[in-house]
Amino acid sequence: MGRDLYEKFPVAKQTFDEADQALDFPLSRLCFEGPEEQLRLTEFTQPAIFTVSIAAQRVLAEKGVTPSFVAGHSLGEYSANVAAGVLSFADAVKTVRNRGRYMQEAVPADQGTMAAILGLSSEAVVELCAKAATETSAIVSAANLNSPEQTVISGAAAAVERAAALAKDAGARRAVILPVSAPFHCALMQPAQDRLAEDLRVLNFSVPKVPVITNVDAALTTEAGALRDALIRQVTGSVRWVESVRLLIEQKPTHFIEVGPGRVLCGLLRQIDRSQTALNVEDETSLEKTLTALSTQAG
Numbered sequence: 001m002g003r004d005l006y007e008k009f010p011v012a013k014q015t016f017d018e019a020d021q022a023l024d025f026p027l028s029r030l031c032f033e034g035p036e037e038q039l040r041l042t043e044f045t046q047p048a049i050f051t052v053s054i055a056a057q058r059v060l061a062e063k064g065v066t067p068s069f070v071a072g073h074s075l076g077e078y079s080a081n082v083a084a085g086v087l088s089f090a091d092a093v094k095t096v097r098n099r100g101r102y103m104q105e106a107v108p109a110d111q112g113t114m115a116a117i118l119g120l121s122s123e124a125v126v127e128l129c130a131k132a133a134t135e136t137s138a139i140v141s142a143a144n145l146n147s148p149e150q151t152v153i154s155g156a157a158a159a160v161e162r163a164a165a166l167a168k169d170a171g172a173r174r175a176v177i178l179p180v181s182a183p184f185h186c187a188l189m190q191p192a193q194d195r196l197a198e199d200l201r202v203l204n205f206s207v208p209k210v211p212v213i214t215n216v217d218a219a220l221t222t223e224a225g226a227l228r229d230a231l232i233r234q235v236t237g238s239v240r241w242v243e244s245v246r247l248l249i250e251q252k253p254t255h256f257i258e259v260g261p262g263r264v265l266c267g268l269l270r271q272i273d274r275s276q277t278a279l280n281v282e283d284e285t286s287l288e289k290t291l292t293a294l295s296t297q298a299g
Helices: 003-008 010-023 027-033 042-062 076-083 089-106 122-136 157-169 187-201 224-233 241-250 264-272 284-298
Strands: 112-118 140-147 150-156 174-178 256-259 278-281
Touching: 003 010, 003 027, 003 042, 003 284, 010 027, 010 042, 010 089, 027 042, 042 076, 042 089, 042 256, 042 278, 042 284, 076 089, 076 224, 089 187, 112 157, 122 140, 122 150, 122 157, 140 157, 140 241, 140 264, 150 157, 150 187, 157 174, 187 224, 241 264, 256 264, 264 278, 278 284
Parallel strands: 256 278
Antiparallel strands: 112 150, 112 174, 140 150
């Protein structure tokens, strides 16, 4: 993950080197060589994905491609803030590692989980979560409002399983328990939110160079303090991705560019509005395709 960028672009190598130094352990080696078992632990997954994302963003910036607006899904909101000049990379990568550890430690193993509900509206899923929470006397809520037909729910294992069963009975195309290490973006994450808030309050937040669309409010945000507050509330709050993308579409962008490993956000964009142009950068091949597409548009 990220090795191609590291080997071919000095600014990407510099980004990985900076992460290694800030974290005081070889994150780059973990990204490139594993072991996969360690990389799957959210304490390491989060800074790894974040570092690859910023490496890709910095390569794009060197090629003259800079955003008019930025948004990130969950962890990606940290990448968005760094890209907008709100947070330093070193501060963010250390905070992201802590975020992962706090989330992992907030709920004992196997007590919480998440599930993806496909084929039902988010409104229907929210109602089913409320019903499941009442029936089980446990927490379950909508965590990621990803697309008009994909909502991820999160909470206590029994409540999530009950909500998934109710979703199937209600006609969901699929209701799949996810292999996650913790129940992210629900009230069970309050201990993690409290710990992360202490970290974020001592960091320097600058006024963004471009507006940042925040997960919890799905709002264009240009005030440093509001961006700090959004990152705190995000830990227990829902990722309002559909609203965030629709807000971006209202700004009439020419392209959406996803930076970092994978094309998950490109796929969600197609589900939200197929008329939008989605590109991605995660390695040299995808970079060249994106630069070609942008130059063709400009021409």
